[in-house]
Amino acid sequence: MHAFQHFQSEFGRHIRDPRQAPCPDGVPARRMAIYNELLFNNLTGFLDACFPITRQILGDKRWRRLHRAFFHEARCHTPYFREIPREFLDWLPSDFGPRWLKELAHYEWVELALDVMDAATPVHDPQGDLMAGMPMLVPAMMNLCYAWPVQRIGPGYRPRKPCQTHLLVYRDAEDEVQFIELNPVSARLVDLLQDGKLTGRAACTAIATELGHADAQVAIHHGAIMLEQFRSAGAILGIRA
Numbered sequence: 001m002h003a004f005q006h007f008q009s010e011f012g013r014h015i016r017d018p019r020q021a022p023c024p025d026g027v028p029a030r031r032m033a034i035y036n037e038l039l040f041n042n043l044t045g046f047l048d049a050c051f052p053i054t055r056q057i058l059g060d061k062r063w064r065r066l067h068r069a070f071f072h073e074a075r076c077h078t079p080y081f082r083e084i085p086r087e088f089l090d091w092l093p094s095d096f097g098p099r100w101l102k103e104l105a106h107y108e109w110v111e112l113a114l115d116v117m118d119a120a121t122p123v124h125d126p127q128g129d130l131m132a133g134m135p136m137l138v139p140a141m142m143n144l145c146y147a148w149p150v151q152r153i154g155p156g157y158r159p160r161k162p163c164q165t166h167l168l169v170y171r172d173a174e175d176e177v178q179f180i181e182l183n184p185v186s187a188r189l190v191d192l193l194q195d196g197k198l199t200g201r202a203a204c205t206a207i208a209t210e211l212g213h214a215d216a217q218v219a220i221h222h223g224a225i226m227l228e229q230f231r232s233a234g235a236i237l238g239i240r241a
Helices: 002-016 029-050 052-058 060-073 081-091 101-116 184-193 200-211 216-233
Strands: 135-137 141-146 165-171 177-182 236-240
Touching: 029 052, 029 060, 029 081, 029 101, 052 060, 052 101, 060 081, 081 101, 101 141, 101 165, 101 177, 135 184, 135 216, 141 184, 165 184, 177 184, 184 200, 184 216, 200 216, 216 236
Parallel strands: none
Antiparallel strands: 135 236, 141 165, 165 177
């Protein structure tokens, strides 16, 4: 067993850094090179698919060098290829590239994360009164706040100054990932509803109180409109049955 573990260790070191670590004894160098290339190509395929804008921003040459550094340095904690983008995101240095690059990469990763998220739809009343009942958000959802306008970043737009950005990202009933840009008030409303313990009216009243609104009923009315908009967009399923 000790010899096999030693072989595995040598094999892994060579895969990570074939220039510095010798090929394990008994393995033909040509076969090892083919295996190494296949493994690296699989990894880059997943990263290319998950981070297309990040790739465009960095350019292919710099993007591939980043892949090599990840392949060499990272110590992944999962054997599943679909988890590689998350491992890459965790590894990506915060000071690499533009100041907003890591947030951009996170924004791109979110779509994959929600697409594969295992989240069963709970029992609910789709036509229920959202103010009287407890609104039920879709189970595959993330209520996100970024320091930069990540949804606008691309080859033609690279922000120079931070701009706080709230985004609601969720998987709808057709299993399509959707994005809604929020303001701080609507983001707070979603935040209050995520525990599923408040009625719509209670959540809207809490926001009116937090804002110190001069006319609470006006704030509650606007909150009711927001809830219906979320339902129309598929972010709210209905009310808890």
